[in-house]
Amino acid sequence: MKFTVLKQSKKSSARAGLLETAHGVIETPVFMPVGTLGTVKALTPELVAEQGAQIILSNTYHLFLRPGADLIARAGGLHKFMHWDKPILTDSGGFQVFSLAKLRQISQDGVEFRSPFDGGAKHKFTPELVVDIQRQLGSDIMMPLDVCSSHTAAKKKIAADLRLTLDWEKRALDHFTSAERNHQVQALFGIVQGGLHEDLRRESAEYLRALDFAGYAIGGVSVGEPAEDLYRVAQYTAALLPPDKPRYLMGVGLPQNLLQCVPFGIDMFDAVLPTRLARHNTFFAPDGPENILNAKYAADLTPLVESCDCYACRNFSRAYIRHLAQAKEILAIVLMTIHNIRYLVNLMRDLRRKILNDEI
Amino acid sequence: MKFTVLKQSKKSSARAGLLETAHGVIETPVFMPVGTLGTVKALTPELVAEQGAQIILSNTYHLFLRPGADLIARAGGLHKFMHWDKPILTDSGGFQVFSLAKLRQISQDGVEFRSPFDGGAKHKFTPELVVDIQRQLGSDIMMPLDVCSSHTAAKKKIAADLRLTLDWEKRALDHFTSAERNHQVQALFGIVQGGLHEDLRRESAEYLRALDFAGYAIGGVSVGEPAEDLYRVAQYTAALLPPDKPRYLMGVGLPQNLLQCVPFGIDMFDAVLPTRLARHNTFFAPDGPENILNAKYAADLTPLVESCDCYACRNFSRAYIRHLAQAKEILAIVLMTIHNIRYLVNLMRDLRRKILNDEI
Numbered sequence: 001m002k003f004t005v006l007k008q009s010k011k012s013s014a015r016a017g018l019l020e021t022a023h024g025v026i027e028t029p030v031f032m033p034v035g036t037l038g039t040v041k042a043l044t045p046e047l048v049a050e051q052g053a054q055i056i057l058s059n060t061y062h063l064f065l066r067p068g069a070d071l072i073a074r075a076g077g078l079h080k081f082m083h084w085d086k087p088i089l090t091d092s093g094g095f096q097v098f099s100l101a102k103l104r105q106i107s108q109d110g111v112e113f114r115s116p117f118d119g120g121a122k123h124k125f126t127p128e129l130v131v132d133i134q135r136q137l138g139s140d141i142m143m144p145l146d147v148c149s150s151h152t153a154a155k156k157k158i159a160a161d162l163r164l165t166l167d168w169e170k171r172a173l174d175h176f177t178s179a180e181r182n183h184q185v186q187a188l189f190g191i192v193q194g195g196l197h198e199d200l201r202r203e204s205a206e207y208l209r210a211l212d213f214a215g216y217a218i219g220g221v222s223v224g225e226p227a228e229d230l231y232r233v234a235q236y237t238a239a240l241l242p243p244d245k246p247r248y249l250m251g252v253g254l255p256q257n258l259l260q261c262v263p264f265g266i267d268m269f270d271a272v273l274p275t276r277l278a279r280h281n282t283f284f285a286p287d288g289p290e291n292i293l294n295a296k297y298a299a300d301l302t303p304l305v306e307s308c309d310c311y312a313c314r315n316f317s318r319a320y321i322r323h324l325a326q327a328k329e330i331l332a333i334v335l336m337t338i339h340n341i342r343y344l345v346n347l348m349r350d351l352r353r354k355i356l357n358d359e360i
Numbered sequence: 361m362k363f364t365v366l367k368q369s370k371k372s373s374a375r376a377g378l379l380e381t382a383h384g385v386i387e388t389p390v391f392m393p394v395g396t397l398g399t400v401k402a403l404t405p406e407l408v409a410e411q412g413a414q415i416i417l418s419n420t421y422h423l424f425l426r427p428g429a430d431l432i433a434r435a436g437g438l439h440k441f442m443h444w445d446k447p448i449l450t451d452s453g454g455f456q457v458f459s460l461a462k463l464r465q466i467s468q469d470g471v472e473f474r475s476p477f478d479g480g481a482k483h484k485f486t487p488e489l490v491v492d493i494q495r496q497l498g499s500d501i502m503m504p505l506d507v508c509s510s511h512t513a514a515k516k517k518i519a520a521d522l523r524l525t526l527d528w529e530k531r532a533l534d535h536f537t538s539a540e541r542n543h544q545v546q547a548l549f550g551i552v553q554g555g556l557h558e559d560l561r562r563e564s565a566e567y568l569r570a571l572d573f574a575g576y577a578i579g580g581v582s583v584g585e586p587a588e589d590l591y592r593v594a595q596y597t598a599a600l601l602p603p604d605k606p607r608y609l610m611g612v613g614l615p616q617n618l619l620q621c622v623p624f625g626i627d628m629f630d631a632v633l634p635t636r637l638a639r640h641n642t643f644f645a646p647d648g649p650e651n652i653l654n655a656k657y658a659a660d661l662t663p664l665v666e667s668c669d670c671y672a673c674r675n676f677s678r679a680y681i682r683h684l685a686q687a688k689e690i691l692a693i694v695l696m697t698i699h700n701i702r703y704l705v706n707l708m709r710d711l712r713r714k715i716l717n718d719e720i
Contacts, residue, residue, distance in 0.1 A: 041691075
């Protein structure tokens with residue numbers, strides 16, 4: 001994997017770059033649609049690509065449980081299994097183990113949890129296993145197992161979780177570089193944790209910088225904290241990361257978040273919101289998200305967003321999409337998912353153009 | 361509308377034809393996917409067309425209730441509203457009024473019913489209004505309002521319903537030809553009713569033949585009767601219809617039904633089953649419909665149907681689609697809908713080729 005900063009804005013820390021992976025080149029800053037289970041919900045891979053998505057995110061935890069990494073490896077890897085030949089980033093599953101799984105039990109070695117399926121079978125994630133699973137998936141960018149503390153936990157607890165996370169990340173990198181003969185093809189990022197505490201974020205960033213990951217993620221944000229805390233931590237942490245490596249702000253992807261955080265020098269974003277909002281009848285619009293079921297759209301023959309060039313806006317009216325949504329037709333979700341992804345793709349393209357012109 | 365029989369098979373009553381409409385030429389025999397509410401469920405119109413669908417069916421009753429024919433007319437008609445530029449046939453709503461609507465009350469003039477929406481507002485369909493609604497929708501082929509008796513009703517009741525239906529059909533045609541200056545563009549079919557009784561079917565067919573509709577449908581089948589009755593009535597009735605007009609067997613569309621009824625000289629079919637089965641995890645296969653959730657598909661990396669050329673079969677495995685279906689991912693429905701439609705399109709193309717070669 002190779003990252004090149006093509007342009008550092010004169011106006012802010014924003015930069016425009018190129019991230020070269022085995023499955024193609026990504027223009028940064030970039031928004032990554034989420035395909036948790038190996039599908040960007042509601043869309044064929046062709047429709048995802050047509051919206052200009054350059055890379056998608058998928059999830060180790062979910063795919064490990066169902067359908068299993070062995071099957072995906074036998075299918076030739078996740079790209080082939082899901083029929084997506086552009087880059088894939090896989091999340092480590094740390095966040096899911098700590099937020100979704102039942103009866104999780106953490107030790108120095110790793111984390112045990114019970115599956116929500118198969119009668120609650122017990123599983124254990126270790127930093128090494130999570131690398132191995134992602135190797136089976138064949139993602140272009142892997143994430144290491146981390147401990148995801150609640151941002152409202154006591155600082156002492158967050159600090160202890162952070163130190164365990166850093167130990168796990170070192171183990172993941174050691175395992176990746178020793179056993180993985182393939183690290184020209186796959187890349188491992190580090191994840192900076194430390195909650196809302198700047199000293200912990202600094203400790204985390206300094207430790208991980210020394211380990212020389214292929215890129216650096218900012219984790220533990222977008223977990224319910226106030227927006228001002230998100231922005232403060234993102235800005236503070238981004239400035240601590242090596243300028244020549246991509247920076248990825250995990251789980252952040254609302255339009256206003258992207259507009260705010262790109263100037264901090266963040267290169268990569270992901271969020272389930274654009275696709276999830278679509279499934280809740282909500283589409284992005286210049287003045288904020290709008291619900292298509294609003295009665296004012298009942299006879300509105302204009303597109304979702306007049307200036308939008310997405311397939312949904314070029315071919316269908318608000319009245320039609322509202323009619324579909326009211327009848328719970330799947331096509332309503334398909335069209336609003338297309339629109340929401342395209343909306344963020346266009347927003348990022350516009351931000352990139354502005355960076356290249358020193359406008360932001 | 362113009363219908364040409366290109367070839368009458370020497371082996372059966374099957375024929376291959378061309379049906380020319382304002383929105384394109386249809387090769388018959390043809391299967392018409394159903395888009396009840398102005399969407400073939402789960403697919404973009406482009407995906408419907410890519411499967412080779414030449415014409416779709418939509419529903420007057422449903423569209424009248426929601427979003428309303430006035431709105432669709434203001435949008436420029438149903439083709440434009442739903443972004444589908446190939447032919448559309450609209451069902452009259454007769455079947456729906458009698459099977460879905462509450463508190464229907466039938467009179468010589470028409471049928472009153474309560475909407476399932478809007479606090480049960482009262483509506484009345486007359487033969488004339490149903491033509492007017494379909495004129496607003498702008499469908500290529502309209503159907504007249506009919507009384508849909510239960511096939512298990514007493515013969516006396518079925519006969520009375522039939523005579524009312526014939527009166528309504530004459531009124532529909534009178535209204536269509538007198539008020540409709542547009543009948544070069546839109547066409548009105550007649551519907552033969554009469555339950556499972558051959559003498560009533562004959563009476564119906566003879567009455568309607570004299571009225572010179574643009575085509576003739578066989579209604580009141582595929583409503584729970586045994587397959588042998590369906591085939592008997594379809595074959596008996598088809599033989600009573602004018603050879604130079606298209607014949608449409610309403611609501612029939614399982615693969616075995618198509619194979620059986622094309623040799624009777626039926627030219628057009630529709631059914632919700634291919635799309636409905638897909639939403640119930642079921643795909644068409646050579647030995648009959650199969651459920652993708654079957655455990656035997658869990659690690660099966662072959663396509664749904666090895667010989668199928670559909671998008672789903674070219675790009676995805678049973679294991680992947682089963683994984684999606686198990687996780688209730690929308691893409692599972694999308695892929696199986698694509699497959700099921702394509703399966704019937706291919707089956708009809710194959711039958712047409714066989715007719716042209718006197719093989720069936």
